[in-house]
Amino acid sequence: MMVSKQELEARLENFKKVSRQYKLPLTPQKLAIFRILAGSCSHPGVQELYKQVKEDFPNISLATVYKNLKKFVDLGVITEIPVPGESPRYDAKLDTHSHAVDTASGRVYDLEVSAALPLPNKVLGKSVKQAQVIYYL
């Protein structure tokens, strides 16, 4: 499955907007990393992103990928998906949804949170910033 052109554009716009908001320079490397993530449904990890962005920026450093992913998470423009027994994967889809982890293949799928599965917005007296429902298949 592919991300639609409109959705991709929306994600890129949001990324740029937030970057401006925090007065962070928009470098070609950042844009490339974000674009790959935003255009993918496969929830790549660091190594995979590094390999892909290398096609456009052969000299890019792995450290740059690490630094930027961390920054993106801080900025809230991407989400880190922890996968048991593996290194984390990343997702540029921002609306609340769940993930299904196929334990056989290691693949991670997006799932819509069904209306039948309402998430509380307060837990332990604190407000829920984010919720992840992960299904292991």
Next chain:
Amino acid sequence: MMVSKQELEARLENFKKVSRQYKLPLTPQKLAIFRILAGSCSHPGVQELYKQVKEDFPNISLATVYKNLKKFVDLGVITEIPVPGESPRYDAKLDTHSHAVDTASGRVYDLEVSAALPLPNKVLGKSVKQAQVIYYL
């Protein structure tokens, strides 16, 4: 909060039962690691478990802790809780429940899955082995 004596005993019994089932030797080290986990509500990670078990077994190797945790997960007697930005934590509570991650302190809490939050038992046509709902506070 503490784990009740009965609950701890039940978890230990189950651990021993499963070990026997798979004809795996029950060593003092394994027992120690499992007991710490089963008696704790703090969802310790590898390093913390290592530090604690070292008090009883000063010569225990970190590798032993890693190997056993992995084995316990395979056996299904503990669960790995992935935490974004951190190394995984472990949990000996086996009934279906959720976790709340306090992003400020890094603490992980157990939550009962409320009846109002029914989890589907099939997703993408495959049966759900396990589901984790993680709330980020």
Next chain:
DNA sequence: CTCTATGCAAAATATTTGCAAGGGA
């Protein structure tokens, strides 16, 4: 007795850091 587990050390990975030079706003 047989088979797994243990501890140790080394190896393989993964992630972070410091710093000089470059580049966006």
Next chain:
DNA sequence: TCCCTTGCAAATATTTTGCATAGAG
């Protein structure tokens, strides 16, 4: 110009592996 960012190399941290020995059943 002012910071942030980049790439590189080194430093850390994390996790895995091989192997000889010990120990559980």
